[in-house]
Structure formats: C-alpha cells, structure tokens
Amino acid sequence: MGKIKEGRKASGGVPVVRLLASLLRYPGVMGPLLLAGFGVWWCRSYGWAWAVSTGLVLGTMLGVWRLRRPESFRRLVGWRVKAWWRRWFVYAPRWWWWMGRFGLSIKTEVREWIVRPRIIKVRSNASTDSLLLDLPDGITPGDVTECLERLQHATRARRATTRQATPGRVWLDLYKRDPLVKTIPAVAIPENLRVEDLDGLVIGYAEDGTPWRLRVQGTHILVAGGTGSGKSAIIWSTLRALAPYIRAGLVQVHAIDPKGGMELEFGRDLFYRYEADDYEAMVQLLEADADELDERARYLRGRARKFTVSTQTPLVLIIVDELMQLTTLLPGPDGRRQMGRVETALGRLLSKGRGPGYAVMATVVEPTKDIVTWRDIFPDRIALRLGSSSQVDMVLGEGQRDLGAEADNIALSLPGVGFVKVENSPVPIRVRAAYVTDDEIKTMSGNYRPAHNLRPVDTTPDLVDMDELDHSDETGEAA
The missing domain is CATH 3.30.980 (Threonyl-tRNA Synthetase; Chain A, domain 2)
Structure with a gap:
C-alpha cells in the first residue's frame, strides 16, 4: 500500500511539473491564462464588485x-x-x-x-x-x-x-x-532647421508605416523609373523638405531640366542656378560645379576632415531631371563632344563630391550602362516602376530582385511607389513618395526662394539672365 500511495503521489505531481514547464516554455500563453485563473478564483472568493470596479477604472484609463x-x-x-x-x-x-x-x-x-x-x-x-x-x-x-x-x-x-x-x-x-495604395499628401515643410536632418529628410512613407527618410548629405541619388512612374514626386518632396534650408542659404540647388523645363519650371525660384533650354549652358553648369567642387576641396583641405553645412559652405544639390537627354541624346554637330564633357563632369562630381558637400540627384528612364555610365558610383538608388526584372538589378544591384524588390510588378496606378537601396543595407525597402501639387510647388517656390532670388524676377525663360543673378550674389548685393 505504501508503494502504491507513493506512486500515486508521484503521478499526481506530473501535471504540476508539466504546467511549470509550459509556463517557462510558453510564458506568453501560460502567464495570461494563470493570471486569468487567479482573477476568477479571487472574484469567486471575495466577490465580483472588486473586479468590476477595477475593470471600469482600467477601461476608462x-x-x-x-x-x-x-x-x-x-x-x-x-x-x-x-x-x-x-x-x-x-x-x-x-x-x-x-x-x-x-x-x-x-x-x-x-x-x-x-x-x-x-x-x-x-x-x-x-x-x-x-x-x-x-x-x-x-x-x-x-x-x-x-x-x-x-x-x-x-x-x-x-x-x-x-x-x-x-x-x-x-x-x-x-x-x-498595403498602406501605400492611397496617394500620400505632401509632407509638412519642417519649421526647425537642424543640420542633422539632412541625413534623413522625410519625403514619404515606407511599407511598414514608418516615415521614408532620404539622405541628401554625403551621398548621390539615382532615381530610375518608366514614364509616369513618379520620379517628379521624389524631386518635389525632396525640395519641399529642403525648402527652409534653401531660404536660409544652407542649401543651394542647381537644377537642369533637359526636357525644356516641363517639370522643374514650376519651382525655378528655389534654384540657385537653373538651365532648361540651352544644352551648352547645361554642360557648362556641370563643368562649373565640378571646378567649384575642386576649389572647395582645396579650401577645406587642412581645415576640416568632415564637411559641415554652413552659409559659407552650403550643401550643393545638383538635380538632373532625365539624365538620358544629356548622355545620349544631345543634338547637333557638337552633340557627341558635349556628351563626353557631360560624362567627365559627372564623373568628377560623383567621385569627389561627397566630401566637400556636393550631391547629385539624377533621374533616368533607361538605367543601362550606355546611359548611366557612372551608375555604380551612386550610393543610394531608387527603383520605381521598371520594364523588366533585369532592370531592377541594374538599378539596385545584383540579386535585389530576388530579395523582394519587384519594381517590374508595380502597377501603373501607383506613381511614386518604388524600392530603395541605401548604402550599407542589403535589403531593399518598399516606399512611396508624397505627392506635391502644382499649387503647393508654386507657393513653396514663392515663400522659400533663396536670398539671391528675393528681388522680383521675370520668370519668362528668354528674359531671365541667370548669369546676372549669380553675379549679383557673388558681389554681395543679396547679402
């Protein structure tokens, strides 16, 4: 009998051991169950009034x-x-x-x-x-x-x-x-100027619901996508986030629109330099930026190891809306020679620009090497809707399509949706840029124009002398 009782005691303790083992192995389930069981026992022993009052207080809070x-x-x-x-x-x-x-x-x-x-x-x-x-x-x-x-x-x-x-x-x-199905309205223009925000401007949202932060300082950005894929949404959302820095003189935007100003003309007052008609002037602007980059590098040599944005040394963002126009489609007898000059100037800017505070943002429809020779020098790349799976790897890097960057499957009804490959991150991120309306662009352009554009200007392309504007700024008239 004694042995039988001992055996019963031992077998009766098995469920307790199993309960404790489950509690340790699955605390997320067993813990709440034990707590609920304790609550039921307490209420049956001491009444339900306490439980009801406690529940009402917690529910109200x-x-x-x-x-x-x-x-x-x-x-x-x-x-x-x-x-x-x-x-x-x-x-x-x-x-x-x-x-x-x-x-x-x-x-x-x-x-x-x-x-x-x-x-x-x-x-x-x-x-x-x-x-x-x-x-x-x-x-x-x-x-x-x-x-x-x-x-x-x-x-x-x-x-x-x-x-x-x-x-x-x-x-x-x-x-x-998919939280990116609906169009994202323009992100509010930041009120406070913080230099560190240039490492992560909010221009939209990611697929997980977090803000999409685009770095513009210390990098170059390549945006690739077919016609109507939303490349302009990225440009204008970036400029909207930069607007207070542009007005304060901490950021200068040099814009080139080889499509005749069809896209960037709305915001021309935001630009420190702007070219939309003369191909030779566009080439000269890139060459001038490359020369000024070298001058700034010599100025900073021995003064600072890391670039710091200031009004004396502003961040220069060079925007080229449709790079293919400058690298393969320049017309005229001098077109081939001009395209060679473009490639040389871009090579200088992309290879040396990050240190002295020069950044390039270029958009392109066709991301092949023939069109974007310096494709691999862009640290940050954005793939919007593309025509084939091979183009995804061209833009984001080999194997990115297999990691989930299905930019070739983005619907026509989702402009601004794409995949981002940022430096030092192996996984592409699905994002959508906010949409900035024409009226918002015009209002932003008028309210946040840089100091050299504060005086009234005639915005008719054939009457504006951009060289005169640059000269007035250099002589200190805008100070």
Whole structure:
C-alpha cells in the first residue's frame, strides 16, 4: 500500500511539473491564462464588485489614453497586444507543421531529435508582422529565404522578405496589407532647421508605416523609373523638405531640366542656378560645379576632415531631371563632344563630391550602362516602376530582385511607389513618395526662394539672365 500511495503521489505531481514547464516554455500563453485563473478564483472568493470596479477604472484609463494620444497608445498597447495574439494564436499553433512541410528540419545525430526554426519574438504594426526566428545549427537564413513564397501563401501574407538579425537568427517580415495604395499628401515643410536632418529628410512613407527618410548629405541619388512612374514626386518632396534650408542659404540647388523645363519650371525660384533650354549652358553648369567642387576641396583641405553645412559652405544639390537627354541624346554637330564633357563632369562630381558637400540627384528612364555610365558610383538608388526584372538589378544591384524588390510588378496606378537601396543595407525597402501639387510647388517656390532670388524676377525663360543673378550674389548685393 505504501508503494502504491507513493506512486500515486508521484503521478499526481506530473501535471504540476508539466504546467511549470509550459509556463517557462510558453510564458506568453501560460502567464495570461494563470493570471486569468487567479482573477476568477479571487472574484469567486471575495466577490465580483472588486473586479468590476477595477475593470471600469482600467477601461476608462485606456479609453482616455487612446483618445488623447492615439499614436502612443497604438505603439505601446495596440500593436503589442496584436503581436502577442498573432504569435501565440495565429502563428505558433501551425509553425511546427509549416517548418516540417517546407523542409526546414534537422535531425540531431545523438538522440535523433527533430529541431526546427522557432519563433522567439513577434513585432506588429498596422501593416506588417515581423517574426524573429531562432535557427538551429544546420539551417541558414538562405534556407528560410528559399521558402519565402511558401511562407507567404501559408501565412496569407501579401509579400514576405527576410533580413539578417544576428548570427543564428533572422527576421521574417510578413506584409499583410498595403498602406501605400492611397496617394500620400505632401509632407509638412519642417519649421526647425537642424543640420542633422539632412541625413534623413522625410519625403514619404515606407511599407511598414514608418516615415521614408532620404539622405541628401554625403551621398548621390539615382532615381530610375518608366514614364509616369513618379520620379517628379521624389524631386518635389525632396525640395519641399529642403525648402527652409534653401531660404536660409544652407542649401543651394542647381537644377537642369533637359526636357525644356516641363517639370522643374514650376519651382525655378528655389534654384540657385537653373538651365532648361540651352544644352551648352547645361554642360557648362556641370563643368562649373565640378571646378567649384575642386576649389572647395582645396579650401577645406587642412581645415576640416568632415564637411559641415554652413552659409559659407552650403550643401550643393545638383538635380538632373532625365539624365538620358544629356548622355545620349544631345543634338547637333557638337552633340557627341558635349556628351563626353557631360560624362567627365559627372564623373568628377560623383567621385569627389561627397566630401566637400556636393550631391547629385539624377533621374533616368533607361538605367543601362550606355546611359548611366557612372551608375555604380551612386550610393543610394531608387527603383520605381521598371520594364523588366533585369532592370531592377541594374538599378539596385545584383540579386535585389530576388530579395523582394519587384519594381517590374508595380502597377501603373501607383506613381511614386518604388524600392530603395541605401548604402550599407542589403535589403531593399518598399516606399512611396508624397505627392506635391502644382499649387503647393508654386507657393513653396514663392515663400522659400533663396536670398539671391528675393528681388522680383521675370520668370519668362528668354528674359531671365541667370548669369546676372549669380553675379549679383557673388558681389554681395543679396547679402
């Protein structure tokens, strides 16, 4: 009898051990369940009035928080609850079977246990679930990447990508809905001038709902996309974010519109230099910028190791809207020689401009090497809607199409939507630039024109002498 009682005691303790093991292994589920069970026991023992009053107080506090501070409520409460629910009740129940069916399993040599990638963290927001996976020895992030299409369909995701976390771990991003379908209105012009913001101007939003920050200082930007893909949205959103810096003299914009000013004419008062009609003048502007870059480099030599924006040394942003016009389509008997001069000037600007504070933003329809000879020197690249999958890798780099940058599949109804490849980031990001209306451009151009354009000017192209404007600025009349 004694042995039988001992056996019963031992067997009765097994559920407790299993409960504790589950609590330690799955605290996200067992913890709330135990807390709920404790609450029920407390209410049955001491009455429901205490529970009802506590629930009303907590509900009122959360309701006021949600109404007064909706963004912080979503970030600190709503998305955390959503992540908890999706981890334990959406993904966890089927994860083991998915990993087995997709071939992401390893059998240990000693005890022949089956081990598979497991979820150790989930982060959620309005459109995306990000799963942090712990990979067993023998399974690499590349193995998970190869299963992306199957994971996408199994999880009912619109798109799926992976990104490296730490050795042995990888993030699986599941995009559930598309927040970029609707047109994004123009981002508000910043009121405060902060030089560090030039490393990340807000010009739109990314697919995960976060602001899209475009760096203009210390880089060059290549924007590639077919006709109507929204290249102008990126230009005007960038200029809108730069408007207060332009007015303060901290940024100078030199603009070239080889298409006869059809795009950039609306904002010509924002530009320190501007050419839209004379091809020879466009070539000379690029050559002059390259020469001035060399002069500034000599001036800064021995004075500073890192460029700092100031009114004496402003950031110079050179915008070329449709580079193909200057590199392959210059007309006339001197066209070939002028195109060679363009290539030389661009090579000088792209190879040496980052240090002395010169940046180039160029747009192009056809991103081949014949048209964009210096394509690989652009650190930051944006691929809008393109005509083929091969063009995606031309713009963003080899293998970017396989990592999810499906710029060749962007719908015609989504201008401004594209994929961004930034320096030192292996994974492309899907983004959409804000749309700036013609009236907003004209208002911005009139309110934020640089100092040398403060006096009234005739905006008729054949009456404006841009050389005179530049000369007046050099002689100090605009000071």
